[in-house]
Structure formats: C-alpha cells, structure tokens
Amino acid sequence: MKIMLVGSGGREDSIARNIALNHELYSVLTNENPSIIKNSKKYIFYDKKRHDLIADFALKNNIDIAFVSPDGILANGLADDLIKNKIKTASPVKSAAMIETSKAYMRYIMEKYNIPGNIENATFNNKDAARDYITSMKDVAVKPIGLTGGKGVKVTGIHLNSDEAVRYACDIIDRDGQVLIEKKETGEEFSLQAFSDGSHLSFMPVVQDYKRLYEGDHGPNTGGMGSISDRDFSLPFLRKDTPERAKKILNKIIEAMKDENNAFKGIIYGQFMETDNDVKVIEINARFGDPEAINVNYILDDDLGIIFHDILSGNVNRSIKYMRKATVLKYIVPPGYPENPSKVRIKIDKTLNSDVYYASVSGTLNDVETLGSRSIAIIARGDSIEDAYLKCESDLNAIHGEFYVRHDIGDIRKKIKN
Structure with a gap:
C-alpha cells in the first residue's frame, strides 16, 4: 500500500520505519527528520493553514491510507479534511480527538456513563470558586482543559503549594477561560495504548513513561524523558489484575463514545495510576504516546500498515503479534x-x-x-x-x-x- 504519515518526531520515526518495512511511505513533515526522510518515497512539509495542499499530495500520489499522528494536528482537524477529500484516514476526527483535546469532555464521558477509574473533579471559569475548591480539597492537580504537551499539569506537594495552586488556576482562567481541578491521587503511573476501529480494541504492551526532568522523578514535567516495557507485556511492580482493569476502562470509553455518535477510530491511549486499591484514569489521549509508541513499535512483530487497514475495516480485534x-x-x-x-x-x-x-x-x-x-x-x-x-x-x-x-x-x- 501507499501510506501517508503526518508528523516527524521520535514517535513518528518509529511509525515510519514500521510502515516502510512493507509499504511505500509518503510523509508530511514538521521538521527535517533525517530518518523519516530516508524512509520516504516522497515528502512535503506541514502547513496548518493549507490542509488542501496535503490533500492534493495524497490524491496525486494515490495514497491508500493516511495516518495523522501528532495531537496538535489532530486538534487542527486535518483528519476531517482528508476524509472530506475521500482519503481513507486511520486517525480520529476532531470531535473524537476531544477525548484528549478537552480534559473536561473526557471527564464528562466518564461521569455520564459511570465508567470506573474516574477522579473527583470540577471545572471552573470563576476564580473565587476555583480558590474555594482548592482550599477545601487541599491536595489537587491543576490542569488546563486543552493540550499542554505533557507540561501544563501541576500538582500540589510536587510542583506547587496550595497558594501557588490557586494562583496557577487563576492564571489558566485568565488565559483560557476555564480550568480543571482534580483530587490528587498517588500511586504508580503506567500507559496502555490500543488500536480502535470504533467498536473493538486491540491492546499493546503496558509501558511506563518517566515524565519528570531529573533523576529520582524530580523537577518539572516534560513530554517524557524515557520509558520501559517488559517481556510479559505488563510491569513487574504492578498488581497482576491492574492491566485488565485498565483494559476494561478503555473498552467502556470506546463504547460510550460510540453511544455518543462520536466513534473513535485510531490509536487511543490511557494514562493510568495504580493506587492502593484501585486503577484511576489520569488522562486519555487520542494518538500514540511519545515515547511509549517507540517501545511498542520496537517490538511489534506485525504489519503496521495492515493494522491501519484493520482500523478502517473494523477488524482490530484480531491478535496482533509482539516480540517477547x-x-x-x-x-x-x-x-x-x-x-x-x-x-x-x-x-x-x-x-x-x-x-x-x-x-x-x-x-x-x-x-x-x-x-x-x-x-x-x-x-x-x-x-x-x-x-x-x-x-x-x-x-x-x-x-x-x-x-x-x-x-x-x-x-x-x-x-x-x-
């Protein structure tokens, strides 16, 4: 097949190499990634104001499947514009990508459908109300509603004291108009990614991402400083039932979105936390993780292009092979x-x-x-x-x-x- 990939970070490099093993790769780059360029038959550069040029590139090269990878480009509606031009696209449309691009929408879905793993939370556009909530909760996570590249969430006792949390929440309201405040949870975080055709999920191995800049998990949050996975597709410090509980949560989210007439097709990835007696949802993302995508693609023993085809044809519930x-x-x-x-x-x-x-x-x-x-x-x-x-x-x-x-x-x- 001829497959068009949009994006050019480390995550996309891992996608590109897997595609190029069996198919012709055409790329839409955001920077001159030398590895993706080496593996591409043709490439152009992304212009967020000229989605028509990307559609023309796909049509002129008879692209069979497009895959839009970065969260910001999904939020900009490129998948929608490609689909409007009759280009088959194995990525979520803008409304489905809201499961990531709007943290308030994600919490709304979990609350409406009574999905396990939700965290006590509230959204505010009033500074006084936000201040009162933080004061009453004491330990909170303060989150912008939209995309932050992994760097916008701040937690009391880790990044902020309670007074700083109030100021940070007020700054977000000034900038964005609203802020999400959640109860602080503690435990072991992990990532679970899955391919979705809108009705079924095929799960990838569990990965753990290291968000903090400095060793010992200190310093500011980053996009991710590294990640690990294990040969049994779980992690040795998680309880045995934890991955299955996370899988059930993601399945319920996919079912709920289908019931909302907002079916999710593409890669869905949950950031979870194993607490003392539960599994909590920290966030849901509408694409491969970075760096988590690299871990799973590095041990993928299957044809990624065919998996993208399965997303479009409703067949992702088949068994996908990974190296042990x-x-x-x-x-x-x-x-x-x-x-x-x-x-x-x-x-x-x-x-x-x-x-x-x-x-x-x-x-x-x-x-x-x-x-x-x-x-x-x-x-x-x-x-x-x-x-x-x-x-x-x-x-x-x-x-x-x-x-x-x-x-x-x-x-x-x-x-x-x-």
Missing part, C-alpha cells in the same frame, strides 16, 4: 530543556548497538542539530528490563555532544522492592 522482549528507552534533550533549550550539535557513532530514533532535529543520521525539544531516543531490547537498561546505558557512550539524559530510567530495583 523488554525495552528501555532514554531521550536525549538539549541543555535547558524544557523551558530554555539550547541549539547544539550531537554526533552519533556508526558503531552504536542500540537503535536511535530521531525527533526534534535536523541534519544527517550521524550528525544532527537540536531544534529545541526532545532530540533523539536511544532504545534497547533485552530478555529483562535490567538487560535492556544495561545495553541502553552502554550505548550512550556512542553519543557525543552537550546534552542531558536521565540515567536512572530502566533501573527499577527500588520499584520492585517497594
């Missing part, structure tokens, strides 16, 4: 990331044993310039998380330049002891 391997991924970021990132050059030895996925960079496969966000991901497979961790750490010696990386990602000894 653990993975550890570490993102390399420029100095000053995420608030004041520098532009630096990074060189990659050809002798690297692990795989490199390219994100916010331009240049060649062995010499890139960072563009301000997460730069390159190093990922290794192993028979255990520890095995993959040691391989990944060793291969960091083949990366040269001024950058920051979290060395503790994949070292799960403390998690297992707890």
Whole structure:
C-alpha cells in the first residue's frame, strides 16, 4: 500500500520505519527528520493553514491510507479534511480527538456513563470558586482543559503549594477561560495504548513513561524523558489484575463514545495510576504516546500498515503479534530543556548497538542539530528490563555532544522492592 504519515518526531520515526518495512511511505513533515526522510518515497512539509495542499499530495500520489499522528494536528482537524477529500484516514476526527483535546469532555464521558477509574473533579471559569475548591480539597492537580504537551499539569506537594495552586488556576482562567481541578491521587503511573476501529480494541504492551526532568522523578514535567516495557507485556511492580482493569476502562470509553455518535477510530491511549486499591484514569489521549509508541513499535512483530487497514475495516480485534522482549528507552534533550533549550550539535557513532530514533532535529543520521525539544531516543531490547537498561546505558557512550539524559530510567530495583 501507499501510506501517508503526518508528523516527524521520535514517535513518528518509529511509525515510519514500521510502515516502510512493507509499504511505500509518503510523509508530511514538521521538521527535517533525517530518518523519516530516508524512509520516504516522497515528502512535503506541514502547513496548518493549507490542509488542501496535503490533500492534493495524497490524491496525486494515490495514497491508500493516511495516518495523522501528532495531537496538535489532530486538534487542527486535518483528519476531517482528508476524509472530506475521500482519503481513507486511520486517525480520529476532531470531535473524537476531544477525548484528549478537552480534559473536561473526557471527564464528562466518564461521569455520564459511570465508567470506573474516574477522579473527583470540577471545572471552573470563576476564580473565587476555583480558590474555594482548592482550599477545601487541599491536595489537587491543576490542569488546563486543552493540550499542554505533557507540561501544563501541576500538582500540589510536587510542583506547587496550595497558594501557588490557586494562583496557577487563576492564571489558566485568565488565559483560557476555564480550568480543571482534580483530587490528587498517588500511586504508580503506567500507559496502555490500543488500536480502535470504533467498536473493538486491540491492546499493546503496558509501558511506563518517566515524565519528570531529573533523576529520582524530580523537577518539572516534560513530554517524557524515557520509558520501559517488559517481556510479559505488563510491569513487574504492578498488581497482576491492574492491566485488565485498565483494559476494561478503555473498552467502556470506546463504547460510550460510540453511544455518543462520536466513534473513535485510531490509536487511543490511557494514562493510568495504580493506587492502593484501585486503577484511576489520569488522562486519555487520542494518538500514540511519545515515547511509549517507540517501545511498542520496537517490538511489534506485525504489519503496521495492515493494522491501519484493520482500523478502517473494523477488524482490530484480531491478535496482533509482539516480540517477547523488554525495552528501555532514554531521550536525549538539549541543555535547558524544557523551558530554555539550547541549539547544539550531537554526533552519533556508526558503531552504536542500540537503535536511535530521531525527533526534534535536523541534519544527517550521524550528525544532527537540536531544534529545541526532545532530540533523539536511544532504545534497547533485552530478555529483562535490567538487560535492556544495561545495553541502553552502554550505548550512550556512542553519543557525543552537550546534552542531558536521565540515567536512572530502566533501573527499577527500588520499584520492585517497594
């Protein structure tokens, strides 16, 4: 098939390589990702004001399936515009993507359909009411309603004290008109992604993302500094029934959206938290996670293009094959990331044993310039998380330049002891 991919981060690089194994790849890029360019038969650059040019590119090249990957582009309605032009698109339309682009809509769906895992929450457009709610709740998560790239959510006791939480909530109301405030939950977070045809789900292995910038899970939130998965498709520090409970929640969300006449077709991904006696929904996303997509695509032993076809034909409930391997991924970021990132050059030895996925960079496969966000991901497979961790750490010696990386990602000894 001829498959058109929109996006050019590390997540999209992993998608692109899997597509190119069996199909012709055509790409719509947001930056000059050297790996995606290498794997593409043709490519153009994304212009959010000219969706007509992207549709023309697809039509002129007789594209069989389009896949729109980044959340911001889904929010901008590109999938809708492609579908209007009779281009088959295995990504959610704008209204379905609201499960991510509007946190208030996600909580509304969970409350209306009494879906397990919801968190006590309220939405405010009045500063005094928000202040009173925070004061009464004491420990809260303060969230903008829309997209934040993983960086907008702040939690009392971690990022803010109660007075700072009030000020932050008021600032969001001033900027966006409303704010979502949720009860603070504590526990082990994990990600569960699934392919959806609107009625059925096929689940991917469980992944854990490391959001915080610094080792030991300190510092500001980021888009994700790295991630891990295990060979049994769960994680050794989760309870045995936790993944199944998360799967039931995602199935109920898909059923609810279908009942709302807003069927979700594409990739749905839940960010969950295992608390002392429950599984809670932190957020629901309308696309592959980044970096979580790289972990699952790195062990995918199936044809991603055919899976996209299954999304459109209603057949994702078939068994999708994955290698029985653990993975550890570490993102390399420029100095000053995420608030004041520098532009630096990074060189990659050809002798690297692990795989490199390219994100916010331009240049060649062995010499890139960072563009301000997460730069390159190093990922290794192993028979255990520890095995993959040691391989990944060793291969960091083949990366040269001024950058920051979290060395503790994949070292799960403390998690297992707890």
